Amino acid sequence: MTSPRSTAFFEGLTISDNFESRKLEVDEFTTRHAGLGNRIVLITSGGTTVPLESRTVRFIDNFSIGTRGATSAEYFLKQGYAVLFLHRHRSLQPFHHRVNKNILDVLSVEESNGTTIKVQAPFVASLVPVVQQYHHYHDSGMLCQVDFTTLEEYLLLLRAACHALQVFEKSAIIYLAAAVSDFYIPAGQLPEHKIQSSGGKLQLSLEMTPKMLKPLVKEWAPQAFTVSFKLETDPELLVSKAKGALETYQHQMVIANLLHTRKREVVMITMDMEEKVSLTDEDLDSGKEIEEPLIAKLVAIHREMLS
Amino acid sequence: MTSPRSTAFFEGLTISDNFESRKLEVDEFTTRHAGLGNRIVLITSGGTTVPLESRTVRFIDNFSIGTRGATSAEYFLKQGYAVLFLHRHRSLQPFHHRVNKNILDVLSVEESNGTTIKVQAPFVASLVPVVQQYHHYHDSGMLCQVDFTTLEEYLLLLRAACHALQVFEKSAIIYLAAAVSDFYIPAGQLPEHKIQSSGGKLQLSLEMTPKMLKPLVKEWAPQAFTVSFKLETDPELLVSKAKGALETYQHQMVIANLLHTRKREVVMITMDMEEKVSLTDEDLDSGKEIEEPLIAKLVAIHREMLS
Structure with a gap:
């Protein structure tokens, strides 16, 4: 009700x-x-x-x-x-958020074979997968x-x-x-x-x-498998507030994170488990994103629940 | 002081x-x-x-x-x-604000003569002046x-x-x-x-x-020649508040505008004059912007003051 x-x-x-x-x-x-x-x-x-x-x-x-x-x-x-x-x-x-902040910096007008606008050579390699993936998922x-x-x-x-x-x-x-x-x-x-x-x-x-x-x-x-987020600035309140939310709302998962470490560490909390997902300094330096292991684990949990 | x-x-x-x-x-x-x-x-x-x-x-x-x-x-x-x-x-x-909202929609990866990324043909004409002016003013x-x-x-x-x-x-x-x-x-x-x-x-x-x-x-x-803006939602307060600001702060100009008509009408107010700058429906349909006549008049006033 x-x-x-x-x-x-x-x-x-x-x-x-x-x-x-x-x-x-x-x-x-x-x-x-x-x-x-x-x-x-x-x-x-x-x-x-x-x-x-x-x-x-x-x-x-x-x-x-x-x-x-x-x-x-x-x-x-x-x-x-x-x-x-x-x-x-x-x-x-x-x-789109992976495109250079100011796309105009990397575009050039060229006048061979009619007027074209191209991405300048040094930026092509990093932008190719972005453009291709965008079109792939939109077209599909x-x-x-x-x-x-x-x-x-x-x-x-x-x-x-x-x-x-x-x-x-x-x-x-x-x-x-x-x-x-x-x-x-x-x-x-x-x-x-x-x-x-x-x-x-x-x-x-x-x-x-x-x-x-x-x-x-x-x-x-x-x-549905419902996942909420808890973002706090005070580490002492984080997990207790996350567990409180699960009990109150009876949904499937809370992902808890702190404002200043949210790009390198999150905790997945369900009624049965509490699992930390984190990246090392090397992961971060190599451009790895916390959402990659986070979504992989979440999808695995969802798949298991469906089977 | x-x-x-x-x-x-x-x-x-x-x-x-x-x-x-x-x-x-x-x-x-x-x-x-x-x-x-x-x-x-x-x-x-x-x-x-x-x-x-x-x-x-x-x-x-x-x-x-x-x-x-x-x-x-x-x-x-x-x-x-x-x-x-x-x-x-x-x-x-x-x-940059004139670039299509989602630039990825207009970019394509092409594989002739090595990999390039190009703006798709239908969007080239409108983007050429944007790219050229951006580079001109940045490079200079x-x-x-x-x-x-x-x-x-x-x-x-x-x-x-x-x-x-x-x-x-x-x-x-x-x-x-x-x-x-x-x-x-x-x-x-x-x-x-x-x-x-x-x-x-x-x-x-x-x-x-x-x-x-x-x-x-x-x-x-x-x-300096100092220009402030007055944005209001209540037309009855607009001009009186603008004049009050000029008297209080003793600066050179207030540009007064209403939230819902600010793209088609502004009023330039100085101690000596009050001049409305506005666009017609035809101006707006043709893509004309109120800032064009506004800045032209402002620059003319500044030039006159300097000479």
């Missing part, structure tokens, strides 16, 4: 203009892959915003450019999963990218995507890598115009966002 | 690790162009963040991806100005891009850049297009770790950021 709190919360949300078209995209993608008998992962990535005004100039944001989500998406694709990538607008995208229809900005958009899309995954039963993973706002200002309490900065102090009162993991596990996608 | 408030504010700021290297870059750029006798513009662009924790997971941000700043930079370059582009990390960059050393993220970083770099502009006397424009936080939490009041989301509500108390336009005009760069 949905808790009264989350039901009331959803009833108060504003459905944005482009929600229906995004939902259609999700439905088309999931229907197609269910028909093909593919396994699927829903990845959420990037931070959500909480507006401080209804015509938004200011907002509260969560630190996340989406590295974990974008990188994980690639390793899930390589493991044969269809990837529904629900991401913050303008956050990092699979493959294995990747669907849907974006959100606000907490409201995120939650409405997440619920719609979870519903669409039900047809996969146990073959779906839900990988909640987005950094979701814990607090929000209810729409009815937002001033319409930009807050006027006079009178000295700005007092903000935010309410806790209802924990959507509860309805997600119980109703939206009860058969 | 600096007001006691802004002095105390600056003394409380944390200088980030990379401040000195950025300041050196600014000094090298300004010294070189002063030696060449060039006119210069300092453009600030994008929003600033205000951390809610000292090891930042959450922050307050201002809506701005930096379109105005990035586009204006290009038109200043075309008018012969050296451009010091002080921008929010990952905000839009001159020329007319553009210097320096980034910031937090309000603190922004203010420290702004002050350093203004000091570096003093040698230009009246030949410098300061074009303050960044969306700067009006409120902040003093460093001493920040919790070290991520705010724990228990106990229901989050009460935040923010203090007003001291108005740096006052010391900027009086001390940091008193001879």
